[in-house]
Amino acid sequence: xxxxxxxxxxxxxxxxxxxxxxxxxxxxxxxxxxQNKNVELDKMKQILHALNIDTKGQNAEAxxxxxxxxxKVLNVNGEIVAESGGFAINMAxxxxxxxxxxxxxxYFCDVDGQTKYVVPLSGAGLWGPIWxxxxxxxxxxxxxxxxxxxxxxTPGLGAEISTPAFQKEFEGKKVFKDGQVALAVEKFGxxxxxxxQVDGISGGTITSKGVDAMIKDCLVLYDKFLTNKTEE
Numbered sequence: 001x002x003x004x005x006x007x008x009x010x011x012x013x014x015x016x017x018x019x020x021x022x023x024x025x026x027x028x029x030x031x032x033x034x035q036n037k038n039v040e041l042d043k044m045k046q047i048l049h050a051l052n053i054d055t056k057g058q059n060a061e062a063x064x065x066x067x068x069x070x071x072k073v074l075n076v077n078g079e080i081v082a083e084s085g086g087f088a089i090n091m092a093x094x095x096x097x098x099x100x101x102x103x104x105x106x107y108f109c110d111v112d113g114q115t116k117y118v119v120p121l122s123g124a125g126l127w128g129p130i131w132x133x134x135x136x137x138x139x140x141x142x143x144x145x146x147x148x149x150x151x152x153x154t155p156g157l158g159a160e161i162s163t164p165a166f167q168k169e170f171e172g173k174k175v176f177k178d179g180q181v182a183l184a185v186e187k188f189g190x191x192x193x194x195x196x197q198v199d200g201i202s203g204g205t206i207t208s209k210g211v212d213a214m215i216k217d218c219l220v221l222y223d224k225f226l227t228n229k230t231e232e
Contacts, residue, residue: 041061044061044064044068045060046147046149047068047118047133047147048060048063048064048067049147050118050132050133050135050144050145050147051067051111051116051135051145052135052144052145052171053067053111067109067110068108068109069108070083070084070108071085071086071105071106071107071108072086072105073086073103073104073105073106074103074105074222075102075103075104076102076104077224078222078223078224078225078226078228079225082103086104086105086107087105087107089103089104089105091105091121091218092129092131094122095217095218102221104222105120106118106119106222106225109135111144114137115137115138116135116136116137116144117140117226118133118134118136119134119136119218119226120132120218121133121134121148121218121219122214122218123211123213123217123218124210124213125151125158125161125206125207125210125211126154126158126204126206126207126210127151127152127153127154127158128150128151128152128153129150129151130149130150130153130211130214131150131214132147132148132214133146133147134146134170134175134215134219136226140175140226140227141175141176141226142172142173142174142175143171143172143174144171145170145171146170148161148162148166148167148211153204153207154204156203157201157203157207158201158204158206158207158208158210159207160201160204161201161204161207166198166201169199170198173195173196173197173198174195174196175196175219175226176223176227177196179223179227181216181219181220182196183196183197183216183219184196184198184216185197185198185199185208185211185212185215186198186199186212187208188200188202188203188205188208189202200212
C-alpha cells in the first residue's frame, strides 16, 4: 500500500482511533474499583467529620467502623425500613423523589459511649451542588458537629462553608422549635436567636441561603424520627 495515499492515511488513522479507544476503555474499567473505593473513603471521612473525628494519618475505613455502628434506612414516616444499606444511597437522588418513594439514610454512631446520629444533606449553592452531614446528640435535637462541601462555590466567599470556622458555629445549636426545623443560617450579622441560628458567610449570601435551605429541606424529611424521643 502506498503510504503517501489518502487511503493509507484514513486506514491508519482509523486503526489508531480504535486502539486508543480500546486502551482508554480498558484503563477506565481497570481503575473503576479504585475510584469507587476512593469515593467511599471520602464519604466515610465526611461522616466522621460531622462527628468531630479527624482521620488525618489514620485508616479512615477502620476509624469509620469503630464509630459508625449502622447505616439504616428510614421512610418519611420515621420508620426504619432497612437495618443497613443507607451508605449506598445518594441523598441528592432521593431529594428528587416523591415522599412515598424516598429512602432516607441515617447513621447510628457511638462516640465515647454516647449515641450520635448523622443525617446527610443535599442542596444547591450559587454555582452548583452543595452537600453535607449533620451530627446530632442522642436527644436528636442538639448539633454535635457538621460537615459541608461544594462543587464550585467562589473561593473566599461561598466556598467558606467548607471551612472549620463556619462549621464550628453549628456545634451546640438546637434543631427544632415548636416541632419545626429552626436551625438556620442567617444573613451575616443578622442573628437574632443564637440558640438556633448561625451567621452566614460575609459576601456569600446566596451560598449561605443555599445551606439554610438545604438544612431545612433535608431535616424536615427526618422530623418524625428526630422528634420521636423513644429509644431506637
